[in-house]
Amino acid sequence: MKPMTAMLLGLALLAAPPLLLAAPPAQAADVAHEQVARVAEQLRRAEAVREIKRLQHSYVHYLQLGLWDEAASLFARDGALGEGRARVMGPQAIAAHLRKTIGQGQDGIAQGRLHVDMIFSPVVTLSVDGTRGKGRWHSLGIDAHYGERADWSGAIQENVYVLEDGKWKFAMLHPYPLFAGSYEAGWKNVDPVLRAVPFHFSVDSLGIPSTRLQDGWTAPAGPAPSLADLERRVARLNDASQIENLQNAYGYYVDRRLWDDVTDLFAPDGVMEAAGDRAQGRKAIRAALEAVAPAGLRSGELNDRLQFDMVITVAPDGASATARGIELGMVGKANAWGAWTLATFENLYVKRDGKWMLAHMRLYPRARTDYAQGWAKSAIPDAPLGRAGRAVPARQAALQYPGTAFPALSFANPVTDKAPAYPASMTILPAPVPASATAPAPPANPSDPAARLAEIERQLAIASAYDGAENVSTAYGYYIDEFLWRPIGDLFSKQGWKELSYVGTYVGNERVFQSLARRYGNGGRFVPSMAIHQKMQPVTTVAADGKSARIHLRLFQLGTSNDPGGAQIGGHYENGAVLEDGLWKISAMDLDYVWTGDLATGWTKADPASNTRFVPDPDVMKGYPPDGPLRGPSTAPWPDLLPVALHFRNPVSGRAPELLLPPRHF
Structure with a gap:
């Protein structure tokens, strides 16, 4: 740059309004990036709630068809299926457990079998950082062998979900049985005392919008989505x-x-x-x-x-x-x-x-x-x-x-x-x-x-x-x-x-x-x-x-x-x-x-x-x-x-x- 040109440019900058000096173009771009990144994170959390619900409903359809490996693939690497006091850990063990206990050793649902476990009434909440979730659900099960037996079952599920490798998965699927019984006699309490199922939520947590970010949240490095x-x-x-x-x-x-x-x-x-x-x-x-x-x-x-x-x-x-x-x-x-x-x-x-x-x-x-x-x-x-x-x-x-x-x-x-x-x-x-x-x-x-x-x-x-x-x-x-x-x-x-x-x-x-x-x-x-x-x-x-x-x-x-x-x-x-x-x-x-x-x-x-x-x-x-x-x-x-x-x-x-x-x- 020539000396005279540099001097004139310096005088121009000194004469510029203070507002321009306080907000150079680079800083204005940073503010826009922060706003877009914030909305992007809010959107990710809203999507997380829907993905958790999709995961849960998909599991129902896999069980209805007897697709045990598909159902088990929805669990995290160290995910657990709770059965009473027992825990079945990991997708491979969970698939084997489902195949044995529901499928009676075979893949698919056998002829003469009716098995469906419908799930509904969700209360889904996210962790503060939006990388874990919890959900409470009701379930109603029908399990029948034509010419042999037909049974009802009902439970509350209190489940934990985790974001692993960019996908939402079950960290814990935990049903708490409420009632069960044959079609002929009707159902009754599984637990004679019928203890309350612990709540994962309070009034203050269940009402939090899925888009809320924690205090102090800052935009991650890197470009924001378009x-x-x-x-x-x-x-x-x-x-x-x-x-x-x-x-x-x-x-x-x-x-x-x-x-x-x-x-x-x-x-x-x-x-x-x-x-x-x-x-x-x-x-x-x-x-x-x-x-x-x-x-x-x-x-x-x-x-x-x-x-x-x-x-x-x-x-x-x-x-x-x-x-x-x-x-x-x-x-x-x-x-x-x-x-x-x-x-x-x-x-x-x-x-x-x-x-x-x-x-x-x-x-x-x-x-x-x-x-x-x-x-x-x-x-x-x-x-x-x-x-x-x-x-x-x-x-x-x-x-x-x-x-x-x-x-x-x-x-x-x-x-x-x-x-x-x-x-x-x-x-x-x-x-x-x-x-x-x-x-x-x-x-x-x-x-x-x-x-x-x-x-x-x-x-x-x-x-x-x-x-x-x-x-x-x-x-x-x-x-x-x-x-x-x-x-x-x-x-x-x-x-x-x-x-x-x-x-x-x-x-x-x-x-x-x-x-x-x-x-x-x-x-x-x-x-x-x-x-x-x-x-x-x-x-x-x-x-x-x-x-x-x-x-x-x-x-x-x-x-x-x-x-x-x-x-x-x-x-x-x-x-x-x-x-x-x-x-x-x-x-x-x-x-x-x-x-x-x-x-x-x-x-x-x-x-x-x-x-x-x-x-x-x-x-x-x-x-x-x-x-x-x-x-x-x-x-x-x-x-x-x-x-x-x-x-x-x-x-x-x-x-x-x-x-x-x-x-x-x-």
Whole structure:
């Protein structure tokens, strides 16, 4: 540099405004890097919660097919499977253990065998650094040998997960058995004392958003992901949430034979297929459904179709997706007949005009059993789309229980990223067309990085809210099982409200706590019996800012004690959730019961006295009246039916339900 040029440049720098001197370009770039890296880490943690759930549901499907090596591959190198006081350590030993104890020494599920262990009601939390996780789940197991035996089992799992080699794996899968028993006698407590299962969470930890970073977090060295990569990844999270909503809404619509709503969920050229029957196009699908049964339920009819263990795979371009899941059916007519059904669905979805739709639903019936006889004695071929009274074709009937056939898995192993190898002894039906993998679309506003990052953060808040709303809603069930009223009160927002069954609505978290303590006593669960409040099948609507949500859940309540038998209750929750002081809280809780019964007869008998057996004496709440009435029915109307109250419209058509719930404010 020439001396005169250097002097002039020095004078120019001295004359520059102080702001320019304090923030040179290099420092400004560092600030941008810090912001992008922070959002990237928040996104990684939101993805971690979803990957943990995917891991758990994948394990269920591997066990159902008897793929012991695939199931064991989901464990860390020093991962453990807890069986009572024993521990089986490492993937190889775990595979051998599963093969011996469940598979009876062979790979795959043998002919005449029915084995499924459904899992639901998650409360998933992450460690401070986001490299470990814990999850609490309910499970319900069916294990039968046709002509020999049929058994029930139920447990709470308290599991630990670890990020190893870039993949989430089981560090510990630990079931705590609650009940077990034969189909004929019913279930009873495994532990006569029925000790409480330790909680891995508190109210303060379960409500932490998945995106929260620890104090003092700093961006790692190295380049941050591109904004395009972050946009794609957060979009896939929200795509998966919308598909889950769509499939769970389908379950609720089929419950009530709302055939117009079911048909609306399909693309105009969509296909519905089950047990060899096939309908294409909305008009044909609607006609096929009507041929099964007329639209709408009549008094005393039950057609509940519970959706379990979805594994959703969205294509990289976000234009198509697949989902595999399990459907448990509870069908029949009071004082006439009843049946359990079990099926696997392998579905294709497409996004058109910004909405996800069903492109091809494949329902594979697995088993249908007369309620009075049970899985060991009854195996009725099922044709979900067959015309009423028509026999199932022999070739389709042979694929169902006590035969053994499964559709190929649409998803790759979450740890190995490979498709499974199936035992030669098994009948594997063709897999659905895999999700497409074209290049992602370019970002909507590539010229404005600040606006793009702000939109990524908003979409990430929405994605995290789905899991936050589910966490607090299902945690309520675990707390009420143990009569833990103080944590329940703290689980509600300051102005949150709750319907106290059969009594009325209480507003404010302290009022919620006092209402429960005054009605039930404040000493915790004090008898060796438990009403197990299982919450499942969420349909969640998140506010545009990601700070509140409404969530519809199914109540799948079971009861156990030291006496063989068991109890059942079906109903629906409509909850609200809100971010308050940095934690997810319940802001509203509306519960409507549909039917109640014992395991011996379930919904096949209608005992009006059963609907009112839990109604308290009016004097119990004397001196502590509610702040408002119940919004819905005070008792289960069974065998009569009332419309199911929903906060959401049809996810595709926008059709309003018969009873659309507006937000309720006090």
